[in-house]
Amino acid sequence: MAIWKSLVVTAALVAAVADAAALRPRNNTVTSEALRKSLDIEALKSKAQILQDIAYSSPDKNRVIGSQGHEDTVAYIHDQIAKFPEYYTVELQPVPIRIGVSANLTASNQSIEVYPVSLAPSGHVTGPLVAIPNLGCDASDFPSSLEGKIALIFRGTCSFGYKVGFASGRGALGVIAYNNADGNLNGYSLSVLENATTPYIPTGGISRTAGEALVAQLNSGAEIIVDLTTESKTIATNNIIAQTTGGDPNNVIHIGGHSDSVAAGPGINDNGSGSLAILEIALQLTNFSVNNAVRFSWWTAEEEGLLGASYYVAQLPQAEKDKIRLFLDFDMMASPNFAYQIYDGDGSAYNLTGPAGSAEAEKEFTNYFTNIAKLNHTEIEFDGRSDYGPFLEAGIAAGGIAGGAEGLKTEEEVLLFGGAAGVQYDVNYHEDGDTVDNLNHECWIEMSRAIAHMVATYAQSFDSLPSKKAARRGTVAHKKTKTHQRWI
Numbered sequence: 001m002a003i004w005k006s007l008v009v010t011a012a013l014v015a016a017v018a019d020a021a022a023l024r025p026r027n028n029t030v031t032s033e034a035l036r037k038s039l040d041i042e043a044l045k046s047k048a049q050i051l052q053d054i055a056y057s058s059p060d061k062n063r064v065i066g067s068q069g070h071e072d073t074v075a076y077i078h079d080q081i082a083k084f085p086e087y088y089t090v091e092l093q094p095v096p097i098r099i100g101v102s103a104n105l106t107a108s109n110q111s112i113e114v115y116p117v118s119l120a121p122s123g124h125v126t127g128p129l130v131a132i133p134n135l136g137c138d139a140s141d142f143p144s145s146l147e148g149k150i151a152l153i154f155r156g157t158c159s160f161g162y163k164v165g166f167a168s169g170r171g172a173l174g175v176i177a178y179n180n181a182d183g184n185l186n187g188y189s190l191s192v193l194e195n196a197t198t199p200y201i202p203t204g205g206i207s208r209t210a211g212e213a214l215v216a217q218l219n220s221g222a223e224i225i226v227d228l229t230t231e232s233k234t235i236a237t238n239n240i241i242a243q244t245t246g247g248d249p250n251n252v253i254h255i256g257g258h259s260d261s262v263a264a265g266p267g268i269n270d271n272g273s274g275s276l277a278i279l280e281i282a283l284q285l286t287n288f289s290v291n292n293a294v295r296f297s298w299w300t301a302e303e304e305g306l307l308g309a310s311y312y313v314a315q316l317p318q319a320e321k322d323k324i325r326l327f328l329d330f331d332m333m334a335s336p337n338f339a340y341q342i343y344d345g346d347g348s349a350y351n352l353t354g355p356a357g358s359a360e361a362e363k364e365f366t367n368y369f370t371n372i373a374k375l376n377h378t379e380i381e382f383d384g385r386s387d388y389g390p391f392l393e394a395g396i397a398a399g400g401i402a403g404g405a406e407g408l409k410t411e412e413e414v415l416l417f418g419g420a421a422g423v424q425y426d427v428n429y430h431e432d433g434d435t436v437d438n439l440n441h442e443c444w445i446e447m448s449r450a451i452a453h454m455v456a457t458y459a460q461s462f463d464s465l466p467s468k469k470a471a472r473r474g475t476v477a478h479k480k481t482k483t484h485q486r487w488i
């Protein structure tokens, strides 16, 4: 009886297992080759056209934060991903940001052209002006008390938020920032999130000429009473965060781009090309299963000082940070006079390294360009200049590639990539000419394939990265450079 029964059960089980095997989907764990093959330049181009149409139907013809163009960009990306509710959980993370509305300034009753500065509050302050020596990047530049005073500070070297924090810490009522380049200081940002211990104070931006004239008067012993009024408004602009429902949520590969443009134009290479490449990859990935969770982010307010990514990282508890094995950042992916630039995560070229795992990410990109794509490549400084900066500071390994921004292509790079020497990688960088007509399609599809390779490789396995324990022990040799950042 017992034997007979067990035989029947066994036979039934065998049949059931055979049926299940027939029904079970084939093993479709994502591979580099399959994901790369799913990419198509036409799909990328049609998305770029959509983004450009969004920009051009916005009143100021851009996708800058706070604009209709940016809101529509966020809605478009969100809606594309939200079409796959079983594959991705999608979250809109509101990032509160104060943006400037208007400002007015008089000095000794003479009015001076002034512009509001993002992140600074509204206010009306009056008091004697004090010029801060040096650049105001160091607490020792400031007098011990600025009680009742307004500080006049030169632009340059460090984020203006630090300067305003120092002035506020010494009791200043307000700050006047003066430019270190020609032209007025319109569209400027304090660029670091406000510090509770030294809250921001009303700040206005003026030209270098106007600032130097005030310094000269102060140096000649004059007292200058300034009257500054600023108006700002707080907007909630959204980060988009999408994560696969499949894959190990404790081991995440995090891929980021950003959704905003500068005010000058539609921002299609800068940085529509990066955001769209990762959108297309996120959509194609839905045809595959993953072993590790894949998270995609489209950051807001990169232009104002990496604020979307900074806010995200600042809000993330340590236990969540620990789950991110690697963050990869993708910006300008279709530069007309491109070079294939890999972030120097191991510091071999520029002596700036990232947390443990950053060197391995560079190695994997290099492996891809050398052995799979068989394309020449070069390195760029791992300086935290884009949205990966806040991740580096939080001790999270990072990496990325770029096609090039305002830098000039060298003779040596022309031998590697073709194009024109002595010309910017992207002559339209931050200009109104950054449109669909000025994208390099060869660069864009090759860069997109490189991203797909990385996504698929780490979605399969993190074996090539240092173990989590080793990564946490790794020292962060990264040092923040204080040059080049356009929002400084």
Ligand SMILES: *[C@@H]1O[C@H](CO)[C@@H](O)[C@H](O)[C@H]1NC(C)=O
Residues within 6 Å of the ligand: 027, 028, 029, 030, 031, 460
């Ligand atoms: C499925 O395929 C992937 C990629 O080729 C491989 O890493 C994985 O081991 C396979 N899984 C199974 C269950 O066969």
Ligand SMILES: *[C@@H]1O[C@H](CO)[C@@H](O)[C@H](O)[C@H]1NC(C)=O
Residues within 6 Å of the ligand: 108, 109, 225
């Ligand atoms: C500014 O003008 C007001 C009158 O409009 C006058 O009372 C005041 O003294 C002037 N201040 C300075 C610094 O010239």
Ligand SMILES: *[C@@H]1O[C@H](CO)[C@@H](O)[C@H](O)[C@H]1NC(C)=O
Residues within 6 Å of the ligand: 161, 162, 165, 192, 193, 195, 196, 197, 198
């Ligand atoms: C915030 O304030 C603290 C204490 O004053 C200071 O050490 C720190 O550098 C400030 N951070 C920023 C981003 O301003």
Ligand SMILES: *[C@@H]1O[C@H](CO)[C@@H](O)[C@H](O)[C@H]1NC(C)=O
Residues within 6 Å of the ligand: 102, 103, 104, 229, 230, 231
């Ligand atoms: C500055 O002056 C202009 C023109 O009078 C006015 O429209 C604007 O509201 C003022 N802004 C502030 C912050 O006072």
Ligand SMILES: *[C@@H]1O[C@H](CO)[C@@H](O)[C@H](O)[C@H]1NC(C)=O
Residues within 6 Å of the ligand: 283, 284, 286, 287
């Ligand atoms: C998934 O693959 C099919 C067949 O190749 C393709 O038609 C479809 O567009 C892909 N899915 C997505 C979301 O792109």
Ligand SMILES: *[C@@H]1O[C@H](CO)[C@@H](O)[C@H](O)[C@H]1NC(C)=O
Residues within 6 Å of the ligand: 260, 261, 262, 267, 270, 271, 302, 303, 331, 332, 385, 386, 402, 405
């Ligand atoms: C776009 O990406 C490039 C390269 O990372 C960066 O230099 C540039 O500032 C970004 N543009 C904007 C508008 O943030």
Ligand SMILES: *[C@@H]1O[C@H](CO)[C@@H](O)[C@H](O)[C@H]1NC(C)=O
Residues within 6 Å of the ligand: 351, 479
């Ligand atoms: C690299 O940077 C470190 C730390 O800043 C410094 O000690 C070292 O001398 C540098 N090495 C080179 C080759 O520049």
Ligand SMILES: *[C@@H]1O[C@H](CO)[C@@H](O)[C@H](O)[C@H]1NC(C)=O
Residues within 6 Å of the ligand: 374, 375, 376, 415, 416, 417, 418
């Ligand atoms: C790579 O660079 C070499 C010069 O170092 C050049 O001869 C070759 O054509 C380049 N390859 C490609 C694919 O551009």
